[in-house]
Amino acid sequence: MTDYDAYYDDRHDGHDGAPAGEADRTDREHGMTRRQLMRHAGWFGGAVALTVAGGEVISQIAGSRGSTAEAAAGAAAAGSGTLRFVQVSDSHIGFQGPANMDVAGSFTEAVDQVNTLGFRPDFVMHSGDLTHLSTAGQFDQVKQMMSGLKTDRVFTVPGEHDSIGDAGRAYRRTFGTGTLGDGWYSFDTHGVHFIALVNTLSLEKLGHLGNDQIDFVRKDLAGLPSDTPVVVFSHIPLFAMYPKWGWSTDDALKVIALLRRFSSVTCLNGHVHQLFTKTEGNITFHSATTTAYPLPKPGRAPAPTPQVVPARQLKDALGIRSVGYRQGDRELAVKDQRLA
Template sequence: MSETPDSEHGMSRRQLIRHAGWFGSAVVLTVAGGEVVSHIAHDQDGAAAVGAGALRFVQVSDSHIGFHGPANTDVTASFGEALNQIDTLGFRPDFVMHTGDLTHLSTPAQFDQVRQMLAGVRTDRVFTVPGEHDSVGDAGRAYRQRFGTGTSGDGWYSFDTHGVHFIALVNTLSLEKLGHLGQDQIDFVRRDVAGLKSDTPVVVFSHIPLFAMYPAWGWSTDDALQVLALLSRFSSVTCLNGHVHQLFSRTEGNVTFHSATTTAYPLPAPGHGPAPTPQVLPAGRLGSALGIRTVTYRQGVQALAVNDRRLG
């Protein structure tokens, strides 16, 4: 059940208080019986919910390798610190998902650097979806050459593990104002979920939010409702995105949306300023706005546990 928002941006006062403590932290997501349950990393109650055979994965986002600016003078170091945190979580994640803007300018050197850094993470698999910064000038071709193996269309795909169905979408290639999926991708989702039972937990990854977080800044996807309609019969759907460089959660019906923070630099809260430009924080404060997210799922329980952890 969704909480009544106290502001035009869709976050209730209770949600704001809860998530303010998570800003820039690592979120551990645990799926239990089809729902996402969130808790702070290393939080005792959350840890107690994790049993043998649980699925645990980590989300990182918006590393922007190649960015140069006062908001973060060394994005490679902060991304490296995020990956180091993954290696010291106390467990080996089943996989790591990077939800886009791996690079800042889509150059071959930047893609190769990200791929090399991700290859060193202690996990069984690494997945990615592209951000708009990963398709600068070439409609995502350089990204797909390095990260598109086994994907369909412009890089979308799905997979199953631990009783959960995962869908990775691309909504950054046909940008005018908002994110866009396109009919081919919508048809892919229709075929992809046709044979799934309605009690299957579904997790959807994308770069740009699939809900209207703040359309004036392009923080929404214009045809997302068509995909969400295809997922309406499922008892639990969790959508995880990047792009906005800050933590934000919203529940609408059977769908819970979680926007992730960044490993590069913060952006202003929705509507705070004329545009979402990189924010320069006081000395020593940058790490508090950066982080990783951990997700856990235990079969037979109705929740995913989400845990955000700060780099600072």
């Protein structure tokens, strides 16, 4: 049994007769308590809104309603110097199949959610698999759809579905302006440094960055003070979420080593179509949900193929995630719940 399988082991679901404290201690051996597992258990949703304020990162699924305390925290975060942005992922425009008969419609709904958050995001990041088959028509369609986002800037990174047959050239013609190499880049805003990586072009099994891109990261980080908050975007996870399914990046540890000197690092990815959070020291990894179709939890199916759920349950599976993070803390305060 892998560590990931242990996170979802039914022996720790609170029904095995063990006291809650004992169950938590058992799960903690695998890096996650049962209560944390329950907070991480959402698996399908829309856009994820993230706020960075005073060293704290807070996220939630767009279109949700929080508690009075959460609303007050959000209002406080709206002050001067606050950064708020939105992550969407895995829209798979062009997909046709029973898992979602209208991916364009669900992505339009995600765009509408972003536009009704109650604030104007500083930017929106799409973390890959914008399209399903990387055709020119699909890239044009998703670009036009994202033009409806009420934000000043839209950023993207490519997924493997955006690189089919041409090593990402069609993607870069549409979305690669101002990028380096095969589409990587960085930028700064509100005192936060952002890096957008491409790990989907050399896929034999796992994601891969390559020496040129790792050298870019080394030079990019060299002049930054260690107390600079750093956020890294990629499509495939930069941690070994489930290598058997390709949910990992084979040379990511070389980048992680460069990031360890920073006091606050957040890595945001797509690809896995489900919410998952992992913390290693000062680095927190968040896997995003999707606007297209769910994928199975690792080890619960022979392969990561689109999962068909009853149509009436697709929107019921949308969820809310609130994440609190303060510089220097080793743990996240995470809450996930459905929007039913």
